[in-house]
Structures are given as C-alpha cells and as structure tokens.
Amino acid sequence: NAGVMQNPRHLVRRRGQEARLRCSPMKGHSHVYWYRQLPEEGLKFMVYLQKENIIDESGMPKERFSAEFPKEGPSILRIQQVVRGDSAAYFCASSSGREFGELFFGEGSRLTVL
Amino acid sequence: KQEVTQIPAALSVPEGENLVLNCSFTDSAIYNLQWFRQDPGKGLTSLLLIQSSQREQTSGRLNASLDKSSGRSTLYIAASQPGDSATYLCAVRRGDRGSTLGRLYFGRGTQLTVWP
Numbered sequence: 618n619a620g621v622m623q624n625p626r627h628l629v630r631r632r633g634q635e636a637r638l639r640c641s642p643m644k645g646h647s648h649v650y651w652y653r654q655l656p657e658e659g660l661k662f663m664v665y666l667q668k669e670n671i672i673d674e675s676g677m678p679k680e681r682f683s684a685e686f687p688k689e690g691p692s693i694l695r696i697q698q699v700v701r702g703d704s705a706a707y708f709c710a711s712s713s714g715r716e717f718g719e720l721f722f723g724e725g726s727r728l729t730v731l
Numbered sequence: 732k733q734e735v736t737q738i739p740a741a742l743s744v745p746e747g748e749n750l751v752l753n754c755s756f757t758d759s760a761i762y763n764l765q766w767f768r769q770d771p772g773k774g775l776t777s778l779l780l781i782q783s784s785q786r787e788q789t790s791g792r793l794n795a796s797l798d799k800s801s802g803r804s805t806l807y808i809a810a811s812q813p814g815d816s817a818t819y820l821c822a823v824r825r826g827d828r829g830s831t832l833g834r835l836y837f838g839r840g841t842q843l844t845v846w847p
Contacts, residue, residue: 659839708774722775
C-alpha cells in the first residue's frame with residue numbers, strides 16, 4: 618500500500634512563474650490536507666479538501682494560491698506569480714476521514730523561488 | 732486560537748539516555764494529539780496518536796502521555812540511540828466536529844541529537 622505521493626520533490630521557479638504541486642493520497646483515503654513549512658517555522662495548515670470539495674481553506678492566502686482535488690487524479694496546489702516568500706516545503710497529508718483518523722504525510726515538495 | 736509549544740527546542744544527549752520531550756497546548760478542547768518524527772529534508776512519520784479520551788500510548792521504546800485538562804503531553808524515549816536523531820513534532824487536532832476538524836496545529840519541534 619503506497620503512502621502519500623507528492624511530486625515534484627523539488628521545484629525551482631523564477632519570480633512571476635507558476636508552481637503546481639501534486640499529491641496522490643494513500644489508497645482508500647478521500648481527505649487531503651496541505652501544509653506549508655517555512656524555513657525556521659513550524660508547519661502551518663493551508664487547506665483541507667475532500668473529493669471535488671474544499672472543506673476548509675482558511676489557512677490559505679487569499680491571492681495567488683488555489684487548491685483542488687478532482688474526482689479523478691491527484692490533488693493540486695497551485696501558486697500563481699510566485700514570490701521569494703513562497704519558498705518553502707509544502708506537505709500533503711491524507712486520511713480516511715473516519716473518526717479517529719490518523720493523518721499520513723508525504724515527503725513534501727520543496728519550492729525555491731529565485 | 733490554539734497555540735502549541737514544544738520544549739526544549741534542541742536536545743543533545745549521549746546514547747543510552749532516557750529522554751522526555753514536552754508539548755503544551757493552550758486550548759484543551761482537542762480531538763487527539765499526534766507525535767511525528769521528521770528527518771532532515773524528509774516528510775513526517777507518525778509515531779503515536781493519542782485520542783482525547785486516552786492517557787497514554789506506547790510503541791516500542793516510545794511512550795506518549797496526555798493530560799488534556801492541563802494542556803500537556805510528553806514523549807518519553809527510552810534507551811536513546813543515534814538513529815533517534817531527528818526533529819520531533821507535536822500536533823493537536825481541534826475538538827469540534829465542524830469543517831475545521833481536519834486541521835492540525837503543530838509545535839515548532841524539538842531537534843534531538845543522540846551521539847554515540
């Protein structure tokens with residue numbers, strides 16, 4: 618049973634470009650969460666999605682950031698017009714959504730904005 | 732707003748020592764608490780999950796306790812080994828059943844180094 622798969626593992630973008638990060642949850646999991654880890658800071662919640670629905674996006678910046686989890690395919694975190702402050706590790710986690718559901722994290726995607 | 736604090740921020744010990752890592756949280760209305768391990772440049776590995784109704788969980792050399800009323804959890808590592816060197820993160824999940832149920836609040840972690 619494969620774990621949470623994230624790609625790319627490393628991404629370099631110039632200021633103003635777009636970054637797309639992908640996350641495939643564990644088999645049987647329909648709940649996906651995105652977290653961001655800035656240098657020297659803890660992990661911060663960004664968004665919580667179920668298939669085709671955004672459940673809680675209160676941790677996501679209002680501009681330039683968007684997330685989706687379509688019926689088919691991975692969840693996508695999209696960052697438009699990246700700035701240097703977006704450089705961070707972006708982690709995806711998934712859970713089954715059942716009560717007491719444990720979160721399982723991927724290896725992360727490390728974005729560097731030049 | 733939930734705030735999670737971990738003490739100490741860093742710890743360096745010789746192999747074989749028993750360790751205690753501390754985690755405190757400001758809002759005791761939690762659903763569960765999870766301890767993770769993070770190796771440099773890697774993702775998070777779940778170590779132990781304690782439900783709000785539980786007092787402790789054990790896995791091998793690891794034991795985590797939870798005192799919800801006082802907003803504290805401890806991770807006890809017995810007979811530490813160099814392979815235990817990593818950052819240990821504590822995270823709490825909110826206690827309400829609404830849409831924010833999925834959110835974890837993380838501490839900044841304790842960076843542990845165990846030297847031979």
